[in-house]
Amino acid sequence: MLGIGTITRKVFGTPNDRKVKATRPLVEKINALETEYEALDDAGLIAKTEEFRSRLTGGESLDDILPEAFANCREAARRALGLRAFDVQLMGGIFLHQGNIAEMKTGEGKTLVATFPAYLNALAGPVHIVTVNDYLARRDAEWMGKVYGALGLTTGVVYPRQPDEEKKSAYAADITYATNNELGFDYLRDNMKSELNQMAQRGHVFAIVDEVDSILIDEARTPLIISGPAQDRSQLYDSIDRVIPELKDEFYSLDEKTRNVTFTDEGNEFLEERLAQLGLIEEGRTLYDPESTTIVHHLSQGLRAHKLYQKDKDYIVRDGEVILIDEFTGRMMPGRRLSDGLHQAIEAKEGVKIQPENVTLASVTFQNYFRLYDKLSGMTGTATTEAEEFAEIYGLGVVEVPTNKPIARMDEDDQVYRTAREKYAAIVEEIRKAHEKGQPVLVGTTSIEKSEMLSQHLQQEGLPHNVLNARQHEKEAQIVGDAGLPGAVTIATNMAGRGTDIKLGGNVEFKVMEALAADPDGNPDEIRARIEAEHADTENKVIEAGGLFVLATERHESRRIDNQLRGRSGRQGDPGRSVFYLSLEDDLMRIFGSDRLDNVLGKLGMQEGEAIVHPWVNKSLERAQAKVEGRNFDIRKQLLKFDDVMNDQRKVVFSQRREIMEAEDVTEITQDMRHQVIDDLVDTYCPPKSYADQWNLEGLYAACIEKLGVEVPVMSWGEEDGVDQEIVRERIEEASDKHMEEKAAAFGPDTMRQIEKQVLLQTIDGKWRDHLLTLEHLRSVVGFRGYAQRDPLNEYKTESFQLFQNMLDGLREDVTEKLAQIRPMTDEQRRELMEELQRQQARATDAAAAEKPATPQPAGAGAPPDKAPAAASGTPYPEPTQPGATVAEREPLVEGFDENDPATWGNPGRNEACPCGSGKKFKHCHGRLT
Structure with missing residues (x-):
């Protein structure tokens, strides 16, 4: 008797069926336009792109032009690549445009699918296509760039250690391919820059994430961190x-x-x-x-x-x-x-x-980075098992896109052995049988160690094979491309996100490239025709042998990873077979309760080398995997909850930095900070509701010199009648504002604006770095609060907010103090400083010649003789534009300077070159703390 749910699904269809059905009218519209777009010449396709852009400017939406844009893109792909997209690929593109995850089986052409929503959305703003490795980013950008080029769009690719100008050019393209790591790191790097024109990314409008489960689920437990040595x-x-x-x-x-x-x-x-x-x-x-x-x-x-x-x-x-x-x-x-x-x-x-060890300079989790995008979508062969997490964390729905042809692969029940020895003996025998009948075998392992151990077993049996793991990653595409040859045996450590399909009979493109490399003078068309004819015969042999045989040596913690391996067989309606060989000594079985199963098997009287094969075993294993997946989800959720606290603070700091970089003049910001510092000073030394004879005027006088750089006659104010805290505050503000106006006049307005901006940015960065370290320490200890029946997350939220407030208070004080203490040099001081720097440079050069490795030059050494360094204190303030205007030490230079007499050195900054001429920083020489 059928259940109510089953009957309902038969009558109304599943939610997924209804989503698929809803796209069919759009697909029919696209197909109806095909003849019209085929009639356009190449220039006509590009003209359509400009027409679409003008229509968007005129008020139409992306949804309004979707059928025409997809039809234009399909025709461009047909001309540029010789590929005409199937209807199911158009469906996948529609789901991606709508901000969903399109689950498409291996071999269904996800790389081409991404071009449709990428083209449509690039008409309105920059699009990022995210891949799992640099090889795929480069390959896809070059391959699909031909399609975008035929449509009049530009394509860029981002890769590690890319020159800044090239990186900025890649992000300036309409469509940019990059790995998730590089996108995240570039976001952090951009928010460490001091000028807007140094930033590379142009916002976060739309991203398509390939292998979305790998990037947004598997790698989400590890935050991206930019760090410096400690x-x-x-x-x-x-x-x-x-x-x-x-x-x-x-x-x-x-x-x-x-x-x-x-x-x-x-x-x-x-x-x-x-x-x-x-x-x-x-x-x-x-x-x-x-x-x-x-x-x-x-x-x-x-x-x-x-x-x-x-x-x-x-x-x-x-x-x-x-x-x-x-x-x-x-x-x-x-x-x-x-x-x-x-x-x-x-x-x-x-x-x-x-x-x-390193200290954190900036960090972000993948969850919070990808949630920056206005619209996010993704593609993978396996996402359904993680649909709950995608919905809860990213607000993404998962839609299963039908395959172009029915799946013909046979998925057999797991074979469970009592010991690993018995299991591997059975695996070797099964591989031998498949190899002898010409059936290619893909063997999945969970570690390099196990793949190499299995390789040794096969060598002892004289079975030829290839091993694909981290040691052979340079040959990855070639090994995967040959894995479909008759009788080929390929051992692979995890097949997730390889980006290269295993085609029955081998990969024609690789064979053509090899033939052309061997015979550069040969006719490419003839070579291709010969290889394609040979390939057809080889493919038929493999099909007759049963197609690709996927043999997994172990279950992974995640069902999704197992499904990715299994999905390598049976692409595009090809025949295939898959089976998992397990033992009670496997990690998953051992950790998650194999004792009971071992007792059952012992009572059944299983013989040496005999396996138990039953659907119940599959079900129990899937339940164990589901438990692990649930636990991992909880770990990621908990990580995200803690990072969300930091993320709110990160957004405030990064947006504040951007506002400062965008501002022409930050005087108002620094003045507000200064006035807040004055408020705090007055409240500290002249507390509200206190009498004048209770005020600490000596402390206030000293604090005004230290924090504001001004001497104000506060001692006498306490003796005046009618002077209250507000009057004291106003007088200090007036004196401080006047002091900064005089300083600005001495430096020149333009130079002063530059200095204020750089001091602000550098102080924010320093405070943020310290704050990140403090939060790391708080995170490491807050978990123990649970023993006192207090929620660690709430404790973290409360204390991190207080720490953030403290950071902002410290920021105001530091900026105010730094700006109050800088002053322009006189021409005489500039000349003396340059002479001293030249002497230090000469000494450092002599030391470098005498020692190996060379000692580092002091700050400022090597500066051209006609220019003083930007800041004598070692702080990288901008090069001043007016003669005689630069930043000097915090304290006035002492007359009669003698490098052998510390009494004449004044008060050097701790990061400056030591005045003794040693070439070391002051803090490492005469200023060393004892």
């Missing part, structure tokens, strides 16, 4: 690393599910004694003392490095460097590092050079 603690990491191998199992507890470690009481006792012997903690001190916090943190990270991070699975060591491996794609991630000292702990474990 204190070198390599010796501490080495010391800790010597202790970790001495720990017995009973000294710590390990939770593989949450990837956490904790020390037991026995472990704490052992560590306290051992660390005291090594001099890492003082005798009699415990690990519970506040002073031991850093050591405990490093011990935990060292233990995680040894017990939770495995070489050739989570990272590889190449050229003396620890390089992380993306757990979802199996690719190396050079330049990416684990935070909180974990990467350094792994470097100590592997005995390679330990790189210094």
Whole structure:
């Protein structure tokens, strides 16, 4: 008997069916226009683009011109690439334009699908197409750029370490291809720039994310961070690393599910004694003392490095460097590092050079970056399992687009063995059978280590094969392209987002390129015709053998990753087969309750080499995977909740920076800051509702000199009748404003405006960096508030808001103080300073010649003799435009300067070159704190 839900779906269709049905009238309109657009010449296609733009300016919407724009794009693609889009590809393009995720199976042509909404939306503003790696960004930009070029649009591509001008040009294009990492980093870099014309991105209007599940789900747990080097603690990491191998199992507890470690009481006792012997903690001190916090943190990270991070699975060591491996794609991630000292702990474990830790200069999560876009959409072969997360975090709906041809692949039930040994023996035998009958096999593994172990088994059996993992990533496209040849065996570590289809019989384009490279003088048309004829025969052989056989050696934590692997077979209606081989020793089975299943199998009396195959097993595994996915979703949600707090503050700071850069004159901003500082000073030293004889006028006098750079006769004001706090405030404001007006006149208005803007931006950046570090520390300790029955998130919100208020207060004070203390140099002071800098440069040059490596030159060394450095204090203020007007030290130069007599040096800034001429900064020389 059918259930009510089943009957309802049969009568009304599923919600997905209704969405698909709603696009059919649009697709019919596009098809009806095909003949009209085929009749246009090449110039006519470009003229249509201009017509569409003028219609949009005239008040029509993108939806109004969608059928015509899609018809124009389809014709351009047919001419430029020889590809005519199927109706289902047009559907996918419509869903993307509407701000949805289009779930399209592997081989359905997602790359071409993106051109339709990209073209339509680029008529109104910049479009970003996001890919998972640089290879795909370049390939797709070059490939699909032919389509956009035929339509009169420009295409750009962004890649790592790109020259600034080239990057700005790429973002200036109508359609820009880039990886998610580069887009996020460029957003952060732009908000660290000091001039508007240095910024690259032109806003966030519309983005199409390829492999959207990989980018917005899998990578969303890790925030993007731009960092700078911090204190070198390599010796501490080495010391800790010597202790970790001495720990017995009973000294710590390990939770593989949450990837956490904790020390037991026995472990704490052992560590306290051992660390005291090594001099890492003082005798009699415990690990519970506040002073031991850093050591405990490093011990935990060292233990995680040894017990939770495995070489050739989570990272590889190449050229003396620890390089992380993306757990979802199996690719190396050079330049990416684990935070909180974990990467350094792994470097100590592997005995390679330990790189210094970094401090965060700017950071953003992918969730909050992509939520900047006015409209967001995405494509993937597998999104349905994560539909809830897409809807909740990004407001994106998921629509399954029908395949162009029915799927003919057979998905078999999982085969479960008791031991990994039995499983791998069965896998090798299954590969042998497929290879002998000419069926190509794609073998999916979950780590480099397992792929290489399986490769050794196949070598022992004499079975030829290719291995695709992080070590062979340079040959990736070639290996994947050949994976469909008769009898080919390809072992791949995660197939997510490879971007290259496995075509039965091999990839014709690769074969043509190889043939042309081997015979440059040959006729390209003849070579292509010969290869295509050979390919047709080869393809038929593979089809007769059953198509591509996907054999997975393990279940992944996520069903989506398994589905991506399975989806490599059966593209465009091709035949195919897929099966998963599992054992009770697999990570997923072992962590998520294989004991009970092992007991059941033992009672059933299973023989050596025998597998259990039953739909119930599949269902129980899917439930286990769903639990893991749910837990990971919770982790990402929690990360986002904390980052949302910071994101609100980030938006305020970044928008304030932009306002400052856009402003012609920021005098009003700095004046408001100065007046707020004065309000605070008066409230502090002349508290409200107090009498004049209770005021601290001496403190107020000193504070006005320090913070405002003015001497005001506040001592006498307390003796005047009728002087209250408001009068004191007004008089200080008047004196301070007059002081700054005189300063502006001395510098010249233009130079003063430049200085004010640069001081504002640099102070904001410095305060924001410090604030980020403070928030990191708060995040690390706020979780313990849960033990006191207080919600850590609410605690974080409350305290981070207070810290943000403190940051803004400190910002006003710092800006006011810096601007109050700068002053123009006299011609004589300029001449003396240049002579001193030239002497320092000469000494630094001599030192460089005498020592290897060369010692760094002091700030300002090497400046042309006709120009003083922008700021004697080392602060990069703009080069002044008036003669004799630059920024000098904070205190007046002392007459009779003698580099051998510190009494004549005045008060040098801590980051300035030391006046003694050593070439070191003052803080590292005579100004060193003792």
